[in-house]
Amino acid sequence: MVNGLKWILLWILCVVALTILAVGVLPRMRYSWHPILPDLFIITCICVGIRKGSLSGAIVGFALGLLQGSLSGAYDGQYVVSRLSAGFAAGWVREYMLREHWLTPFLCALVGAVACEITMLLTAPQLLLLFGRLDAFAIFTALVEVAYTVSITPIVILALNKLHSASHKRGNVVQAV
Numbered sequence: 537m538v539n540g541l542k543w544i545l546l547w548i549l550c551v552v553a554l555t556i557l558a559v560g561v562l563p564r565m566r567y568s569w570h571p572i573l574p575d576l577f578i579i580t581c582i583c584v585g586i587r588k589g590s591l592s593g594a595i596v597g598f599a600l601g602l603l604q605g606s607l608s609g610a611y612d613g614q615y616v617v618s619r620l621s622a623g624f625a626a627g628w629v630r631e632y633m634l635r636e637h638w639l640t641p642f643l644c645a646l647v648g649a650v651a652c653e654i655t656m657l658l659t660a661p662q663l664l665l666l667f668g669r670l671d672a673f674a675i676f677t678a679l680v681e682v683a684y685t686v687s688i689t690p691i692v693i694l695a696l697n698k699l700h701s702a703s704h705k706r707g708n709v710v711q712a713v
Contacts, residue, residue: 554580555603574684577604581619582648582685583692585627586641593623593648614659622652645689646682653678 554576577600585593601619605612626648634640657678 551600551603554600555607574688575681577601577615577619578622578649578652578681578685579689579692581623581652582626582645582689583696585623585625585648586630586644586689586693587696588627590624590627590631593627594620595623597621597623614656617659618652618655621655622648625651641690641693642686645686648689649682649685652685653682 557576581593581597581600584596597619598616601616602612604619605615608615626644629644629647630640634643657675
């Protein structure tokens with residue numbers, strides 16, 4: 537019971553920190569550093585999909601998409617569907633295609649990011665009204681977002697793996713003593 541409560545509190549803390557970083561800090565850097573910044577919500581959905589599987593990635597993607605859509609004030613469904621598809625696709629590729637391979641984080645991140653960006657482009661109402669004419673800037677933004685996701689996700693997965701193995705080593709030492 538206590539372990540489950542710790543887990544829930546840790547997830548709530550992570551989501552609050554992620555939201556503050558993604559909504560409060562990164563947009564302020566956008567004007568001085570680069571016009572397109574990584575979307576931490578997509579990266580989180582893909583990381584959960586890689587680490588915990590397609591169902592967990594889809595659930596976290598749904599929750600974070602709902603949160604990001606409500607924070608943006610528009611296109612709630614677009615964010616929900618795109619983040620859900622990113623987490624599910626990354627987890628599915630890991631589960632059914634690439635069990636354990638050194639390229640797994642890169643390929644899962646690529647598949648998840650591409651699924652997310654295609655869903656974003658297909659569900660955008662302004663693009664549906666143009667019927668077939670895709671804005672060049674939207675495509676460029678999607679490609680940069682995919683590049684950010686593919687380059688950042690493996691670093692996060694590696695850090696999570698190191699943290700996980702360090703906590704197990706520490707736990708075994710404590711139990712042995």
